[in-house]
Amino acid sequence: MKNQKLLAAFALLTMLLASTSATAFAASPSLLDQYPDLQHLTALVSESQITPMHLVAYRATKLAMEKLGFQRGDPSVLALTNAGSAIIDDRFPTSSCLDALTLTSGCSESNQNLIAINSGKWKPLWFAFYYKNTEQCVYAEVRSAVLASYMEKWMSASDKSTIQLEFLGLSDDEVFAKVSVENIEANYLLSNPEAWEEKMDNKVFGGNEFSIMTIAACWSRGMPYELLKAAKLHNHICPGLISGILIIEYLDKNLPIEEGDQYYIVLAVPPWCKDDAFQAIYDSTVGKRRMTVMMLSKEQTQQLPENVAGIYVRWDKSDDSGQAMVLTFDWDKASEMSEIERSWFKDFESYKWWYARLKMDIFMLDYLDKPEEFVSSVKEFSISSSSELMALRTAGTNPYVEIGLMPPPQPEIPTWIYAIIAVLAIALVITLGVCVIKLRRKTRS
Numbered sequence: 421m422k423n424q425k426l427l428a429a430f431a432l433l434t435m436l437l438a439s440t441s442a443t444a445f446a447a448s449p450s451l452l453d454q455y456p457d458l459q460h461l462t463a464l465v466s467e468s469q470i471t472p473m474h475l476v477a478y479r480a481t482k483l484a485m486e487k488l489g490f491q492r493g494d495p496s497v498l499a500l501t502n503a504g505s506a507i508i509d510d511r512f513p514t515s516s517c518l519d520a521l522t523l524t525s526g527c528s529e530s531n532q533n534l535i536a537i538n539s540g541k542w543k544p545l546w547f548a549f550y551y552k553n554t555e556q557c558v559y560a561e562v563r564s565a566v567l568a569s570y571m572e573k574w575m576s577a578s579d580k581s582t583i584q585l586e587f588l589g590l591s592d593d594e595v596f597a598k599v600s601v602e603n604i605e606a607n608y609l610l611s612n613p614e615a616w617e618e619k620m621d622n623k624v625f626g627g628n629e630f631s632i633m634t635i636a637a638c639w640s641r642g643m644p645y646e647l648l649k650a651a652k653l654h655n656h657i658c659p660g661l662i663s664g665i666l667i668i669e670y671l672d673k674n675l676p677i678e679e680g681d682q683y684y685i686v687l688a689v690p691p692w693c694k695d696d697a698f699q700a701i702y703d704s705t706v707g708k709r710r711m712t713v714m715m716l717s718k719e720q721t722q723q724l725p726e727n728v729a730g731i732y733v734r735w736d737k738s739d740d741s742g743q744a745m746v747l748t749f750d751w752d753k754a755s756e757m758s759e760i761e762r763s764w765f766k767d768f769e770s771y772k773w774w775y776a777r778l779k780m781d782i783f784m785l786d787y788l789d790k791p792e793e794f795v796s797s798v799k800e801f802s803i804s805s806s807s808e809l810m811a812l813r814t815a816g817t818n819p820y821v822e823i824g825l826m827p828p829p830q831p832e833i834p835t836w837i838y839a840i841i842a843v844l845a846i847a848l849v850i851t852l853g854v855c856v857i858k859l860r861r862k863t864r865s
């Protein structure tokens with residue numbers, strides 16, 4: 421009897437405990453129960469480690485899927501973002517967005533359909549998804565203040581799921597400062613340039629229109645990996661950057677790296693977009709002194725072979741010697757063949773500045789294996805010691821004068837010398853005049 425009473429009391433206690441824990445469980449709903457597709461993220465982080473930084477990329481992906489109608493893993497989608505570069509409120513790095521983007525959209529850097537481009541750390545975080553099948557692109561720009569406040573809340577919260585769910589419960593307007601959808605297929609833009617110019621003026625993609633449209637145009641036409649790598653650093657694709665890729669192709673054929681101790685030293689004189697390609701692909705960075713950058717004045721340019729594109733040195737560290745080439749890039753030929761006027765590149769008052777670049781980008785993609793169509797060598801020479809190389813690179817020297825490709829500057833004559841010459845000339849005239857008068861007088865007398 422006593423045992424039965426004890427058993428009943430135990431059963432009651434168990435039921436009570438069970439119902440309390442059930443209430444507690446209901447009060448804290450699981451994130452993954454409500455958003456099952458976040459399950460993909462647990463390949464890298466546990467449920468409680470999912471931050472608002474992951475969730476903002478997940479939200480952007482869901483938004484794009486809904487607006488463009490694609491499924492996870494569709495290879496016709498290109499995801500572009502400055503995640504990884506932007507630092508929200510100068511405190512929260514955005515690199516974890518890249519994991520979330522890959523896991524939730526299926527776009528990845530290794531599949532070459534996720535391109536995380538470089539930007540200033542202070543720039544707002546943005547995501548763009550281009551769907552090749554419909555030619556449409558969704559752009560979503562994050563409100564930094566909202567993301568920063570949720571990151572703060574998440575970090576101090578003991579119950580992470582409340583913050584996670586609260587962030588997912590916000591409306592798109594609360595999370596994103598701008599969401600837009602546009603057709604950005606290159607041929608469509610080139611045939612309606614005025615309409616697109618107006619949209620660019622209105623910053624439909626937050627001022628990132630040129631980056632997004634040029635990278636999407638080259639990606640959808642199958643750009644090579646080296647161009648993609650250069651585009652990430654340069655954060656857009658322009659004919660200047662592609663000229664760098666063509667120079668790389670030219671050097672691969674004409675001045676290739678043959679031994680482990682060799683590398684390229686680039687004298688970027690004059691510099692243009694091409695030089696970011698050498699830094700990205702050769703690791704010839706300014707900081708590692710494998711690139712020297714100097715500008716040329718208009719007068720200096722006129723004294724050089726047309727379209728001079730720098731001095732390229734294949735340096736052999738073990739021999740302390742190098743082989744060098746001065747290369748040119750034929751912009752007139754490239755402009756003519758792609759049917760644009762060279763002057764359009766500087767026409768920033770109309771659509772022509774981007775029209776010329778986009779059109780030439782597409783044209784140049786077909787010539788990546790024919791660099792000699794545009795790249796030529798105008799001088800080749802050997803460098804026999806590092807001090808000889810240094811002589812071309814120190815401040816105050818003009819490397820083209822050093823190698824005899826252009827004349828040394830004429831020494832300037834100071835104006836006081838002209839004044840002295842004038843005074844002497846006048847004195848000479850007066851003396852001669854006096855002498856003539858005296859002679860005449862003498863002959864008369």
Ligand SMILES: [Zn+2]
Nearest residue numbers: 658660661693
């Ligand atoms: Zn550029």
